[in-house]
Amino acid sequence: MSQSAVRLAVSPVLALCVLLAAAPVGGADVPSVRALTILHTNDLHGHLLPFSYPDVEDETSPIAKMEATRDIGGAARIATLVSRIRAEEPDRVLLLDAGDVLDGTPFSVYHRGKADVAAMNAIGYDAMVAGNHEFNVTFEELVDLVETAAFPILCANARILEGDPDLFADPLLIERDGIRIGLFGVTTPASAAYPACVDRIEILDPIETARGMIPRLRKQGAELVLALTHLGASGDRELAEAVPEIDVIVGGHSHTRVEEPILVRPPGAERPVRIVHAFQWGGELGRLDLAIEAAGPGRAVVSTAHRSLLPVTSALREDPDVAALVERFLEPMLPIYGVRIGEAAGDFANVGFERATVNLVADAMRAASGAEIALQNYGGVRESIFSGPIRMWEIASMLPFDNRIVVVEMSGARLREVLASEREFLGFSGLEVVWRDHDPIQVRHEGEEIRDDRIYRVATNDYIHDKMFGDLPIVAETEELQRETVAAFIRAEGTISPVRDGRTRLAGD
Numbered sequence: 001m002s003q004s005a006v007r008l009a010v011s012p013v014l015a016l017c018v019l020l021a022a023a024p025v026g027g028a029d030v031p032s033v034r035a036l037t038i039l040h041t042n043d044l045h046g047h048l049l050p051f052s053y054p055d056v057e058d059e060t061s062p063i064a065k066m067e068a069t070r071d072i073g074g075a076a077r078i079a080t081l082v083s084r085i086r087a088e089e090p091d092r093v094l095l096l097d098a099g100d101v102l103d104g105t106p107f108s109v110y111h112r113g114k115a116d117v118a119a120m121n122a123i124g125y126d127a128m129v130a131g132n133h134e135f136n137v138t139f140e141e142l143v144d145l146v147e148t149a150a151f152p153i154l155c156a157n158a159r160i161l162e163g164d165p166d167l168f169a170d171p172l173l174i175e176r177d178g179i180r181i182g183l184f185g186v187t188t189p190a191s192a193a194y195p196a197c198v199d200r201i202e203i204l205d206p207i208e209t210a211r212g213m214i215p216r217l218r219k220q221g222a223e224l225v226l227a228l229t230h231l232g233a234s235g236d237r238e239l240a241e242a243v244p245e246i247d248v249i250v251g252g253h254s255h256t257r258v259e260e261p262i263l264v265r266p267p268g269a270e271r272p273v274r275i276v277h278a279f280q281w282g283g284e285l286g287r288l289d290l291a292i293e294a295a296g297p298g299r300a301v302v303s304t305a306h307r308s309l310l311p312v313t314s315a316l317r318e319d320p321d322v323a324a325l326v327e328r329f330l331e332p333m334l335p336i337y338g339v340r341i342g343e344a345a346g347d348f349a350n351v352g353f354e355r356a357t358v359n360l361v362a363d364a365m366r367a368a369s370g371a372e373i374a375l376q377n378y379g380g381v382r383e384s385i386f387s388g389p390i391r392m393w394e395i396a397s398m399l400p401f402d403n404r405i406v407v408v409e410m411s412g413a414r415l416r417e418v419l420a421s422e423r424e425f426l427g428f429s430g431l432e433v434v435w436r437d438h439d440p441i442q443v444r445h446e447g448e449e450i451r452d453d454r455i456y457r458v459a460t461n462d463y464i465h466d467k468m469f470g471d472l473p474i475v476a477e478t479e480e481l482q483r484e485t486v487a488a489f490i491r492a493e494g495t496i497s498p499v500r501d502g503r504t505r506l507a508g509d
């Protein structure tokens with residue numbers, strides 16, 4: 001029996017409940033202590049199939065703390081784990097997702113979130129909140145996605161300006177183990193910039209919205225209040241400080257691995273607000289077991305909490321129905337994404353300060369465009385490529401966004417500014433940069449410090465162009481998507497090796 005199975009077999013909260021329930025509690029029908037098991041995922045980003053993380057050098061990385069890092073996750077295994085826990089804790093489980101199922105693997109590119117939502121229907125999610133990436137489609141695609149979901153998609157701070165005002169579900173009152181739980185969802189204001197929101201959806205202040213939810217849910221009879229959020233860990237802290245009436249926040253967005261609940265107790269508050277997140281991609285299932293006590297008429301409080309992050313490994317048998325469903329969505333994709341492009345002679349780990357993945361993308365962009373310099377944001381490169389055959393699947397997982405390559409002419413002075421503003425999260429080709437305190441103190445091109453008054457031909461993706469120097473006219477651009485350019489580069493090379501040549505480094509390293 002695996003370690004995780006042992007942990008699952010004995011729920012400490014359940015044990016506590018059994019003990020307390022055996023004690024005389026004044027003859028009431030309702031036991032004085034009830035139990036709630038919250039299971040949660042966040043930032044799944046299209047990871048319907050198992051995946052692996054690369055080895056990490058940095059011990060502070062959340063990956064370094066995980067029990068299992070290879071061949072983990074997958075919707076069909078999560079389904080098995082959830083069913084098992086539901087059987088062990090009948091009527092006590094709430095299964096929640098804190099947003100960003102979209103944008104990651106080719107599933108997202110091809111099915112626009114519908115494959116993920118179909119799998120979540122089959123697993124039996126109780127609710128999710130829309131993350132910013134759920135808005136990275138057209139408004140019509142978003143409507144389609146929400147209608148595909150058999151569970152409520154919450155987003156109380158989204159105001160529909162044009163279209164069905166009731167697109168998102170109203171706050172919920174859910175009963176588990178006799179506890180009336182009020183549940184609402186709020187998303188990050190950053191969502192407003194995504195395509196589905198432009199001109200159609202206004203994103204209101206999440207804290208103001210949450211404040212308004214409390215009396216509304218109390219009036220409906222909520223004894224306990226849960227917030228399902230996509231605000232990031234710091235946004236959740238601010239929310240907890242501002243709205244201490246919330247009992248538990250289940251969050252996402254910052255890809256934070258919360259091993260023990262983050263406790264926030266604003267001055268004067270009787271109890272802390274508990275915040276949990278489950279890192280990303282469903283490599284672990286978040287679990288929070290709560291013992292709930294009555295606290296006056298119509299109110300309840302969390303008396304004890306037990307936290308675990310359950311590894312989703314190959315030790316879990318795949319749920320056959322969910323596996324078949326994923327297979328059905330995968331099949332039409334294989335003619336595109338199953339095509340073999342080339343071979344990786346080593347692991348291209350998408351972690352650390354200098355990344356072989358980012359270098360690969362930037363080198364390919366520079367070669368294809370003929371520019372002197374290429375710039376690539378770290379955030380646009382998502383997954384590692386492992387040693388072995390490279391298919392279009394790996395390339396699209398590394399570059400899930402539909403970006404194109406553009407070329408501009410830029411002065412050396414502006415280039416320095418661009419690097420300084422994006423700090424060391426901008427990768428490149430054709431440059432060597434030394435950083436101190438996030439400042440580029442040395443910026444070399446072909447062995448010489450760049451000249452402020454010289455004009456350089458710089459390639460980047462259209463996202464970075466729009467975001468950072470949209471005022472500079474495009475002098476050349478590609479028809480094809482960036483990932484197609486990178487695929488052509490790999491195809492021409494045949495076999496590629498990871499490059500980490502110290503082009504970006506900290507002063508003194």
Ligand SMILES: [Zn+2]
Binds near residue numbers: 133
């Ligand atoms: Zn997000």
